[in-house]
Amino acid sequence: MSVDFWINVGVLAGIYGIFTLGLQLNAGFTGLLNFGQAGFMAIGAYSVGIFVVSWGLPLWLAFLLAVALAVAAGMLVGISALRLRSHHFAIATIGFAEIVRYTLQNAEFSGGNQGLIGFDDDWRSVNEWALSKLASVELDAYTQLPLLLAIWATFLVLLVTMELLQRTPWARVLRGIREDEDATAALGKNTFSYKLQSLGIAAALAAIAGFFVSLNITYLYPTVFDPTFTFFGYAILVLGGLGSYTGVALGSIIFWVLLEGTRLMETSLSAGQQSSLRFVIVGLSLILLSRLRPQGILGNRNELRAEP
Amino acid sequence: MSAPTPILEVRDAVKHFDGLRAVAGASFDVARGSITALIGPNGAGKTTMLDLLSGFARLDAGAIRLANRSIAGMAPHQIARLGLVRTFQLTRVLAGISVLDNMLLAAPRQPGEHIPSLLASPRLARQREARARLAAEELLETFGLRLKAADYAGSLSGGERKLLEIARALMTESSIVLLDEPMAGVSPRLGRSILDRIAILRQERGTTFLFVEHDMDAVMSRADKVVVMAQGRVIATGTPAEIRADSMVVEAYLGGLAGERVP
Known part of the structure; x- marks a missing residue:
C-alpha cells in the first residue's frame, strides 16, 4: 500500500510542478498575477477527453491540439485583459477560470456534471507495455509507476527548457517588465507582446499538466479543476521561492508530501476533521516559512520585489 | 539655403x-x-x-x-x-535586475529578444550580446558605475540610480x-x-x-x-x-x- 501511496504523491508533485512552472514564468519572472491557471489546465484536460471521445482522434494528436487550444485561450484572455494592471488583471483571470468551470459543468459537449470517461485507451496500452518492461526488474506490481516516470521525465525536460530560456535576452525583457513596465517600454520593447507570450507559454504548461491529470484520474469532471487549485500552485511558488524554477520542483514535492503525508497521521479525529487538519498543517508551514525565509527555499531575495 | x-x-x-x-x-x-x-x-x-x-x-x-x-x-x-x-x-x-542587465536591456537590435530569431540564430544573439556588453561596460565606466555592474540596481544610491538611468538611455x-x-x-x-x-x-x-x-x-x-x-x-x-x-x-x-x- 505504502509504495503506491508515495507513487501517487510523486505523480501529484510532478503534475503541479509542471503547472507551477507557468506561474513562475508569469508571477516570478514577468510580474503577471495569473490566477486563471486552473482554467487553462481544465481546457487542456477536457480538450483531450473531448477530442478522443467525441471526435475519435488518437490520444497523442488530441494532446497536441489541447495544448494549442489552451494557448489560444491564453491569447484570448491576454488580449482582453492584459491591458489591465496587476491586481485588475488577476481578478480578470479568476473570472476566466470560473467561466471555464461553469461551462464545463453545464455544457453538453463536456458531459456536464457526469464528466467524461474512456479517452485513455492509448495510454493504457503504453502503460501495459511499460509494465511488461518493468517486470524484468520486478517493479510491475506498481501500476502507476509508468505514469510517474512519464510525468517526471516531462517535468524535468520542461524545467531545463524554462531554465535555459530564462538565460536569454528574451527573458531579460520579461524581468524588465516585472520591474517597471513603462521604463521597459521606453527602451523600445513591445511590453504587451511579451506579456502575451508569457501568458501563452504558461497556458501551454497548464495544458500539459491537465493532460497528465486526465491520465491520472482517468475520469474528467469539473470539480477536479476548481479555480482554487491555482492557489495550490501559488503555495508551491511561495514555498520554493519566486524567481527559481528548481524551487518549483522542490516546492511541489514538499507541498504534496505535507498535504498527502498528513493523511497517514494516526489521530482520534473524524475523517472530516483530519482532512481539515491537513490544510491547517500546510498553512502553518507556509506561515512559518514566511517568517523564517520570506523569499522561499530557493528564492532570490533581490528578485522578491515581484508580487505577490 | x-x-x-x-x-x-x-x-x-x-x-x-x-x-x-x-x-x-x-x-x-x-x-x-x-x-x-x-x-x-x-x-x-x-x-x-x-x-x-x-x-x-x-x-x-x-x-x-x-x-x-x-x-x-x-x-x-x-x-x-x-x-x-x-x-x-x-x-x-529596474531594481530587481543587475546594473549590467539594466544596460543590456537597452541595447538596440538584439535578435535574442525574440524567440523565433533566437532559435534561428543563437550565434548572432550571442555575438550581439558580447558587443552590447562591451558598449555597456564603456558607458558604465564613463558614468562611474563600472564596479557596480554585477550589483542589483536596487542597491544603488539615489545619485547612482540617476547616472544608471541616463547611461541606460544612452545605451539605446x-x-x-x-x-x-x-x-x-x-x-x-x-x-x-x-x-x-x-x-x-x-x-x-x-x-x-x-x-x-x-x-x-x-x-x-x-x-x-x-x-x-x-x-x-x-x-x-x-x-x-x-x-x-x-x-x-x-x-x-x-x-x-x-x-x-x-x-
Missing part, C-alpha cells in the same frame, strides 16, 4: 487632463545635435510635453514630427525604436535623448558632472539632448538653446543670452522665481 530640418518639431500641441489644459498650443523645434533646455515654472507643462514626445501621453491636437515623421498616436516602444529615448523625473531603474543609441530633471535629487557637483558628460557625448556621438531643468546656472551655461514654457505655451525660445535679455521671460519666470527648485 534654409537651415537643416530639426530633429524634433512640435506644432500647436494641445493636451487636456479633465478640463485642465496642461499643454495649450505649444510649438518649438529642437535642432539636430543640439543641447536644448526646456524650462518654465511649476505647472508650465514641461513633463507633459516630454510625455507627449515619448508617447506616454496622447496628443489632443497639433503635430509632433521626429526626423520628419509624424509620431502622434504612436506607442512609447514604437517611438523609442525611431530613436527617441527618455528618462523619468523620478528615476526608474537613440538620436535624441530626453532627460527629465537630470540634476534633481543629486548633489550639485554630481549634477554638473552629469551635464559635463552629456556635453562630451554630444561631441563624440552627435546625440541630441532635450532636458527639463530648474537649475538656471546649469541651463544657462550648458544649453545651446532654451525653450521657455508657461501655462502650457511656449513663451520664448533662443540662446541663453537672448533668454536672459527677454523681459517677458524675466517677468514670467526668472524674475522672482529665479533659482527655484522643486523639492
Whole structure:
C-alpha cells in the first residue's frame, strides 16, 4: 500500500510542478498575477477527453491540439485583459477560470456534471507495455509507476527548457517588465507582446499538466479543476521561492508530501476533521516559512520585489 | 539655403487632463545635435510635453514630427525604436535586475529578444550580446558605475540610480535623448558632472539632448538653446543670452522665481 501511496504523491508533485512552472514564468519572472491557471489546465484536460471521445482522434494528436487550444485561450484572455494592471488583471483571470468551470459543468459537449470517461485507451496500452518492461526488474506490481516516470521525465525536460530560456535576452525583457513596465517600454520593447507570450507559454504548461491529470484520474469532471487549485500552485511558488524554477520542483514535492503525508497521521479525529487538519498543517508551514525565509527555499531575495 | 530640418518639431500641441489644459498650443523645434533646455515654472507643462514626445501621453491636437515623421498616436516602444529615448523625473531603474542587465536591456537590435530569431540564430544573439556588453561596460565606466555592474540596481544610491538611468538611455543609441530633471535629487557637483558628460557625448556621438531643468546656472551655461514654457505655451525660445535679455521671460519666470527648485 505504502509504495503506491508515495507513487501517487510523486505523480501529484510532478503534475503541479509542471503547472507551477507557468506561474513562475508569469508571477516570478514577468510580474503577471495569473490566477486563471486552473482554467487553462481544465481546457487542456477536457480538450483531450473531448477530442478522443467525441471526435475519435488518437490520444497523442488530441494532446497536441489541447495544448494549442489552451494557448489560444491564453491569447484570448491576454488580449482582453492584459491591458489591465496587476491586481485588475488577476481578478480578470479568476473570472476566466470560473467561466471555464461553469461551462464545463453545464455544457453538453463536456458531459456536464457526469464528466467524461474512456479517452485513455492509448495510454493504457503504453502503460501495459511499460509494465511488461518493468517486470524484468520486478517493479510491475506498481501500476502507476509508468505514469510517474512519464510525468517526471516531462517535468524535468520542461524545467531545463524554462531554465535555459530564462538565460536569454528574451527573458531579460520579461524581468524588465516585472520591474517597471513603462521604463521597459521606453527602451523600445513591445511590453504587451511579451506579456502575451508569457501568458501563452504558461497556458501551454497548464495544458500539459491537465493532460497528465486526465491520465491520472482517468475520469474528467469539473470539480477536479476548481479555480482554487491555482492557489495550490501559488503555495508551491511561495514555498520554493519566486524567481527559481528548481524551487518549483522542490516546492511541489514538499507541498504534496505535507498535504498527502498528513493523511497517514494516526489521530482520534473524524475523517472530516483530519482532512481539515491537513490544510491547517500546510498553512502553518507556509506561515512559518514566511517568517523564517520570506523569499522561499530557493528564492532570490533581490528578485522578491515581484508580487505577490 | 534654409537651415537643416530639426530633429524634433512640435506644432500647436494641445493636451487636456479633465478640463485642465496642461499643454495649450505649444510649438518649438529642437535642432539636430543640439543641447536644448526646456524650462518654465511649476505647472508650465514641461513633463507633459516630454510625455507627449515619448508617447506616454496622447496628443489632443497639433503635430509632433521626429526626423520628419509624424509620431502622434504612436506607442512609447514604437517611438523609442525611431530613436527617441527618455528618462523619468523620478528615476526608474529596474531594481530587481543587475546594473549590467539594466544596460543590456537597452541595447538596440538584439535578435535574442525574440524567440523565433533566437532559435534561428543563437550565434548572432550571442555575438550581439558580447558587443552590447562591451558598449555597456564603456558607458558604465564613463558614468562611474563600472564596479557596480554585477550589483542589483536596487542597491544603488539615489545619485547612482540617476547616472544608471541616463547611461541606460544612452545605451539605446537613440538620436535624441530626453532627460527629465537630470540634476534633481543629486548633489550639485554630481549634477554638473552629469551635464559635463552629456556635453562630451554630444561631441563624440552627435546625440541630441532635450532636458527639463530648474537649475538656471546649469541651463544657462550648458544649453545651446532654451525653450521657455508657461501655462502650457511656449513663451520664448533662443540662446541663453537672448533668454536672459527677454523681459517677458524675466517677468514670467526668472524674475522672482529665479533659482527655484522643486523639492
